[in-house]
Amino acid sequence: MDEWHNMQAAYSDVDDRPHEECGVFGIYGHEQAVALTYYGLVALQHRGQEAAGITSTDGSHMFSHKGLGLLTDVFKSGELEQLKGHAAIGHVRYSTAGSNTIQNAQPIALSTHARNFAIAHNGNLVNARWLRIQLEQEGSLFQTTADTEVIAHLIAKAGVDDLTEAVRLAANRIEGGFAFLILSDDELIALRDPLGLRPMVLGKLGEAYIVASESCALETVGATLLRDIEPGELVRITREGFTSMRFAERRQRRMCTFEHVYFARPDSDVDGWNVHSVRKRLGKLLAERHPADGDIVIGVPDSSVSAAAGYAEASRLPLEMGLIKNKYIARTFIQPSQALRDTGVRLKLNAVRSIVEGKRVVLIDDSIVRGTTSRRIVRLLRGAGATQVHVRISSPPYVSPCHYGIDTAKEDELIAAQHSIEEIRNLIEADSLEFLTVDELMAGFNFAPGDPVPFCNACFTRRYPTELVDQGLNEEIEPIHIGG
Amino acid sequence: MDEWHNMQAAYSDVDDRPHEECGVFGIYGHEQAVALTYYGLVALQHRGQEAAGITSTDGSHMFSHKGLGLLTDVFKSGELEQLKGHAAIGHVRYSTAGSNTIQNAQPIALSTHARNFAIAHNGNLVNARWLRIQLEQEGSLFQTTADTEVIAHLIAKAGVDDLTEAVRLAANRIEGGFAFLILSDDELIALRDPLGLRPMVLGKLGEAYIVASESCALETVGATLLRDIEPGELVRITREGFTSMRFAERRQRRMCTFEHVYFARPDSDVDGWNVHSVRKRLGKLLAERHPADGDIVIGVPDSSVSAAAGYAEASRLPLEMGLIKNKYIARTFIQPSQALRDTGVRLKLNAVRSIVEGKRVVLIDDSIVRGTTSRRIVRLLRGAGATQVHVRISSPPYVSPCHYGIDTAKEDELIAAQHSIEEIRNLIEADSLEFLTVDELMAGFNFAPGDPVPFCNACFTRRYPTELVDQGLNEEIEPIHIGG
Amino acid sequence: MDEWHNMQAAYSDVDDRPHEECGVFGIYGHEQAVALTYYGLVALQHRGQEAAGITSTDGSHMFSHKGLGLLTDVFKSGELEQLKGHAAIGHVRYSTAGSNTIQNAQPIALSTHARNFAIAHNGNLVNARWLRIQLEQEGSLFQTTADTEVIAHLIAKAGVDDLTEAVRLAANRIEGGFAFLILSDDELIALRDPLGLRPMVLGKLGEAYIVASESCALETVGATLLRDIEPGELVRITREGFTSMRFAERRQRRMCTFEHVYFARPDSDVDGWNVHSVRKRLGKLLAERHPADGDIVIGVPDSSVSAAAGYAEASRLPLEMGLIKNKYIARTFIQPSQALRDTGVRLKLNAVRSIVEGKRVVLIDDSIVRGTTSRRIVRLLRGAGATQVHVRISSPPYVSPCHYGIDTAKEDELIAAQHSIEEIRNLIEADSLEFLTVDELMAGFNFAPGDPVPFCNACFTRRYPTELVDQGLNEEIEPIHIGG
């Protein structure tokens, strides 16, 4: 098969993991608002490494800086000092290669007849294209390809001067997974979609309120976690303090399971569950339901280390660092040519011969998307002397693309959408392969089979909790290709 | 006077010359369209050094790159190669410090329901603020502070699908000095304001058509100058060829005299007059009408060299390089501290003692705006031993700000708006001072006193050829301060 | 105490870990020599992040590029392509702040009357200052402050034309820990000090020979580990092949224990021992000899993860990720001001409340140098709710500075040089504290108490295996401060 021919390369640069989407951080009422936003974003950097930005306000002026790359690329000497004020919002962004432009970096700063405001958004709308067509037909001009600009236009066109009311009206027209922050001269507004697909937490540092994608950002800046923002909740923070309202009627909660399985930082608490603990529990469940005749347990670094520790503990097998990840391979890294790949250059991951040699390895990973990475790792282990490789995955087969903000592959690229488990095992060249079932996954959160669950498992079940409005629409106009 | 106290500094970094505004270049129908646009912009770099950009199209995709700084800063290795296609538009930009942001760099790329397009603009509208208020009230969102975005919104809201028709409708709503280019997938549109305030020429290179702010850009790329774009003319170039239409009724031509006096490159032909020749003629007129008892003639480099040559020729006085300009002082130059200025550090201009010493100098300059530069130069010459300094200006006293695209000072900063010629002479410490009158200036173009002239001389006469619509409006909302 | 007052800061930027010194990589006889050197250095990046460089030869010309920062900073687009040839040596460098200059980056390229050559060095000489004084008195000119230049001068002054012989003579005049590579047009020479203080391995890739500081670099480029370079061995690789000689008489081997405890990458085999396995064994020993009444085991990431796994396995306590390290904090990271540190900003490490809360934590670390980091971590854990923190260190108290290439603190900064274990426990605020003894450490390598051991344990025992020649000398001349 041609698809597989490409996989023959012993080394693949295309990491076939689901990509982290975006992270947002906002703070109101602290004289160090900008610096804290910077450090909060540093804690969220795992959610996006392609662009970053911060917008602040001192109550009468707004300030903004953004750029491509890591926070350390975007904020060097001096830029941070130029952003002043007691309130700020910030954003880190992942994007597909084609659209990683400075134009699409966030926060987006805008002005309407009523005011200036800035917006920073995490998530994906399922009716963005449909709304954009409506807006363009009414004469709206688009300068980016981001969903965020659709939300901004809806706010500008809401026809009311009160910003909170305009945001509420706009939020009722969009559908999908979203969690966004809006900053104006005198208020910070935060919002989470009615299903709770994308996470957002509320914290406090002295008198200041903070909202962020994950609780690890609160810990990092020394703030206390108050609670998760509720699905359908709109929070508004001003000089007068904190107010909360519902912008949408109560619906069944559908939090993203994949935040726990792969995305979120292990030290975050997402919707009440600690991520590391969930992963370790999934590893234990995996050991109980899908034992393997192995000598050692190895987790794929870094995301599967928790699950591997759980598996090892439950199976009483030793946990070993049989795979070492090179942490110095950044975006600017020069990739090896094909000729060198053929000589076996292996940069990201290395298998440790003296650990692996002669051993039956139980390899723990969190998911299989395209299958190419799994195959490469199995081969690495065998090359280092593993006699058997038993692959155990701490989630169910990933069969359907996410439409709510997680950019994985298209359906025809998802190996589990095309192949049975046995076929996958064969393709990734493992001695055995087991996944968790959706029920087992839910058991990791202490739900019994049949329980109603507050999670979106669409990527495992193909049952999407919303209509997919844009699905039927023609491809949008090709965006202008903009370099940095 | 306090204002003058500041002028005591022997060295002033604030160049009080009128600042060049912008330059545009567009080409349709050449396989090297992007490279030629780059080289054409290099020839127009004197019109703006703060930002630059190019947008191109290959007929189905559009490509864009822009950034802050000189063309050599913005286009280093690789960026140019990524812009593909047979048609392109480009822009070099001057801007006041506060708004020199990447956001405001041009061309601006946009998308509407009908299409993608990009716009590059030179000039200033007198009703931009008024229009912006209307547009914002209708729900238009602004992401920049540039007039250009106002034009773009008018096009998007024109309510017709045909781009040329939409541009025509938009052009009829704006007032002021403007010359802009629009590029879509299948056409290049160029436009010049009905009064012809801002210049634009049409050229040909093989089968390709070119439009540019000045003819020197045509020469540079090896193209032939066909003619100036007419005031009120809209030119459209497509695969089918070249078409021209009037978008506004015929009005009295009002071309900007200051392009000839100071802005344009001496090798350009602007509206039929060669710039160097006009300047030299003005220098001769100055010698005839305002002779001086001098030993040598010195022109302020670079812009007054032509006028000085004319003066020397007509007066039979020797032309000398008594002032040397340092050409290596760029935007990134580290300016001296006040302590050093007091020691007499003089970086931009140096007076040559062995030329000047013991001489009565006739100093030729093109204009006096704030007066600080003139005073500095007179002092430099005296410091180098000049016994007398007779200042001769090759234009009339500059008494009123331009509203059509030339960014000089506000009226209360214009020395000639506040003071008589004798007072100015005293303030700049010259032995004598003479200006051309408006009639003499027009004589440089061969118009007799009383002739109807096709020029805007508003900066010398305070008679503006348009209503100044935005004058009465309150200050707009403070823009968001955006760093690069 | 004042010294301790400074430690009050909840956050300390001064990482008090011993700093990795340098890494070297050399290859002869491969058409992709330069690219392989780059990837080999990537695998050694943990040994030095401050500067990097590569020198290559095509047999008649030599090529060199180096710079400050990570490999990804130094080699961007194009530099690698300009280095040609079938042989190359490379270097990654750690340095103290004051001397991190481009001048001191390596390899250093030199020319003598006989030839051009380049040198890349890992280690520290104990008689460099003494030798430098001699050389300078004979008229040698120094352009850097590096030991490497001393070695180069000795080679140049050896008085023989044959490079290998000159290197051999030079190597006999230096004393200390060293492992260096020399490249000329037609040979690659590699050398390891007579005690084997600094590591170096030999590998093969096809017909090409490779020498490198650690075996992980061999794995990374797909090469096979042949063996360690012997203490006192000089290896020479030319077109004719590989030759080996002793440049110094056989002495007792004294390999650096700290490479195993902290420095080397866990997947490396150093002098026959796999680093991860040694660390895990030390963790087990620690559990056996120094058990703790804890609920969970937490290792300080990343270097103590192996030891923690061993401790957990042996103690049957669960291994948890209770501390999360932020991997996005690079050299260019903007550090928080004191005001922010006081609010509790914690960027590098975060303790996970939902794991730690209410638990008695056994904290595994590899060493305590100044004590500040340990105290910070104990406080972090308590702040996150740990009821007890029992610190277990997988090495003996670090009481004496290394003179052979590991840059830790001066003796008066070493907490264990100044305080008893109970005092340290008190200062770092732990509930209990235990170290391994030197005998226990040696047991990790399977040596019984009393066995002669082939290790240098001077940092734990103050018994240095060489004379410390430079100790008595006055401070050298202040080097010229050179910016990049």
Added chain:
Amino acid sequence: MDEWHNMQAAYSDVDDRPHEECGVFGIYGHEQAVALTYYGLVALQHRGQEAAGITSTDGSHMFSHKGLGLLTDVFKSGELEQLKGHAAIGHVRYSTAGSNTIQNAQPIALSTHARNFAIAHNGNLVNARWLRIQLEQEGSLFQTTADTEVIAHLIAKAGVDDLTEAVRLAANRIEGGFAFLILSDDELIALRDPLGLRPMVLGKLGEAYIVASESCALETVGATLLRDIEPGELVRITREGFTSMRFAERRQRRMCTFEHVYFARPDSDVDGWNVHSVRKRLGKLLAERHPADGDIVIGVPDSSVSAAAGYAEASRLPLEMGLIKNKYIARTFIQPSQALRDTGVRLKLNAVRSIVEGKRVVLIDDSIVRGTTSRRIVRLLRGAGATQVHVRISSPPYVSPCHYGIDTAKEDELIAAQHSIEEIRNLIEADSLEFLTVDELMAGFNFAPGDPVPFCNACFTRRYPTELVDQGLNEEIEPIHIGG
């Protein structure tokens, strides 16, 4: 001829002018020493644009920063502030492409057993290679390919501790054109070669002494020109003040004529003559001795503008700006491909049609080296409509390479070394061509034919004032190619 085939390109990137060599600036005794050195170097930037650097001292520490590019590239924000002290030396450098490396940038900072010192050098030695061979055989190690390092080694090996004495001894061993500065903790030493081939002036600013390559640097920093440094003079400035000595016996002065003809800035006084005035006088002589039937006079910008003004004045022909130079084409400029050159892209120079058309042009240039530039300009003028082009050169035919610091072409590339004046006229396609004779050139300095002249005219006469020691030596060892 093949050589001429290459010249067919209407546009040539290879500027065939002699290249400026280097500029040096030193100051002792001013609290703003570093900033003044920066501004002084800005005034000398025309002498070298490839690298720049400054070394300073505060009496006990030395500080240095250098880099590739213009001063504005090398000194951005912050570097200047890190250089402290009351004394400094600086350097701007031209170099041939192959050796433009950071390694070769100056000042070079060195340490010997006696002290640290830094050296900055302008000129070229005729026995550098010979000396280097001696030094290398004695065991000296070279890290650069610059003459400067030879001088440094001679100082280090002089065998005396007193720096001035060591410099004096070193200076007596070198031969050629040189002017260099040495800075140590407590003194600034300046030196000019015994023939005075390279220029150097002495100035005063308050209590501080300044030495610089040209007097324009003194004017720029507000200092007063005291006098030229004498050929063979060594000047030493310390806290105690200024002392002067001869390091070499008195010889016949041989100042470089080409500094006046082309190199120096027109506002400089070099050895008592103002450069602009000399050039203007040469232009007048040219008009008197070599009149032309022309309508207008055009000088090649920028270096021939003075001579053209003299020619116009003496011939009573109008001086016109018929050639415009684009001042925005810097080192980083993207050069056009051959395909574009063929379309006639002309970036550096543009001929002004409305000035030139139908005119008989007298074109003034300062020299002809390879002839390619002249031919290109003649063609440009004809292309713009000139009916005749009469070329007049304000110096004699350039027939022999300079060995004293001016990097022109090799002898076989010099058109006047290979061809008669009539042949050259034909090759550059001029209607007529005349040069000054050497006697006429000397008349520009008021020397009558037969007068003994204090100038080196070797490039016009092939009579070198020194032995050319290195001429017979074999090519040196290929230097290591070092990237930035």
